[in-house]
Amino acid sequence: MRLYKLPNGSILEKENEFHKLVDVPAWDELINRDDLHAYLNAEERHGETVSSDVVLNECLAPIGTQEVWASGVTYYSSRLARMEESKDAGGGDFYSRVYGADRPEIFFKATPNRVVGPGKSFRIRRDSTWDVPEPELTLFATTSGKIVGYSVGNDVSSRSIEGENPLYLPQAKTFDDCACLGPCLYVPERPIDPRTGIRMSVERDGIAVFAGSTTISEMKRELQELVDYLFRETSFASGVFLMTGTGIVPGADFTLQVDDLVKITIDGIGELANRVAVARD
Template sequence: MPADAQQATLVGRAWVEGQGAILVKVEGDALVDLSALAPTCSALLERPDAAAAVRAHAGKRLAALGEVLANSGADRRVADLPWLLAPCDLQAIKASGVTFVASMLERVIEEQARGNPALAQSVRKEVVAVIGDDLSKVRPGSPEAEQLKQVLVSKNLWSQYLEVGIGPDAEIFTKSQPMSAVGTGAEIGIHPKSEWNNPEPEIVLVVNSRGETVGATLGNDVNLRDFEGRSGLLLGKAKDNNASCAIGPFIRLFDAKFGIADVRQADLAMLVVGPEGFRMEGASSLKQISRDPLDLVAHAIGPNHQYPDGLVLFLGTMFAPTQDRFGPGQGFTHAVGDAVAIFTPRLGTLVNRVNTSDRIEPWRYGVTALMRDLARRGLL
């Protein structure tokens, strides 16, 4: 939970057997039903007074917060207790890529290595020797960025990743479908044929249909480096499979205690613990993002693209692991059974365990099932 949870306006979704997905808020040490305030998270965030309305709402107590958190682990769920789902529901799940210099360089390396981890170390040395390892002073879309592009083109090192990293247009893509994200405690999926992949600890902005950024949460935008490195046209397979992203544990709504200024200053920590005892720590700081978070929102929604149910937007990560795991020069890749924890003090901790997407419980609860359950409960 956030370090200042008692001051935070936190909303999420919980699975309740016999009822389905229920919108909830955190109130002290309990989860409280918000269904009478709004049937869905998307509808709640359309309210101009969402944070104040949530704080004022006196709903039914569902369960103790600690019990629900403990019951959210995929391997230990008890059917008669709620467990947490991803806090968003009908919103589009979008992501922005190549928004940090460190990860931008690694994307160039992936491309140059054609997705082969064995080649990454030598390619990394070659790329850094030509373009350096500090592009943080280059403002995307600026005349200086255009000059750098021309230099790199002349050296045959221009890349699709540099184009979106320092060019005028941000990369905004569809990460996965509405309601397909998993919540804290759930298994998160990698494609069974992927041999080079990594977690991506990120902050996720929550945006309503009017383009207003109304809250934030944590996300893990798992990346298959080998698939995407082979071809940018494999982005769909690299990014969208069963349980391919986790979001949670709760959305922290913007209010007088927390807002976009706090997001801009956030530092994320990440810990991966493997079943064989492997341990890797990482960090990602929003202070080093190359495009402002609200600028990324403006690239995602506006006159050219609308989202009637709102969207959630992964902001990208500066974390690109190079720590060797299975052999010298091969860098990092996941193993089945890895536990991944992503933490920042004002948003709490998102924890998931890695499995292959074909072995994780299939995604079956979509919009049709949600609407059926809401109608049965008299909420539509």
């Protein structure tokens, strides 16, 4: 099942039919349930059918008041890229160590107001010279730490700033409109299949300038392992979104440009498409 957040309510997609949910709690309370799949399965029977065009054209980022956190260096390809970008600053060894360490890299990514949904523009920093999209499976975990849903995420990053010094990571990762999330919250009965594919393309003036793919099985860490570390000594009253790292890394000759169109697709969840805008004046 897929749950969509719209300006006027919540829509559930099941077996290619879209139903408006009636008499359900507001978004935060609705999704922050350990029994979310069973709850939605029961509520679906009471909702009126709506047009798929309306849902896909009007859906928002599937987030309420939750924070967005992120994981780093969870794929081998990411380890290599981070080592290369930071070698001149002497930070390459940090990324090699964290890839093999027991404790994963987990960092704060965005407050809800810095997250953009499907069709909206995200931003790149004015003081950055090398910017990349990072397509990532994004988990939603409830207050208890149970993974109940999945979404498509884009952990937009400045590689020039992070590469200059690893301690600049917060500036490279967190700024206005720095994260994309959507198009829905995928709520399966069982955990997502590790064979699930992730694909990304970047179009510039209608021409593809980058394309790449990976699968969740290429990730070094287990999904629940990442959540468990996040929840150590940290609580989330309305649940939390956790990006799980990227296995698709453009080469050093690629950087995002204003008006590029980034499309990220994860099997079973859907496509998230966003254009690039420059930071605000």
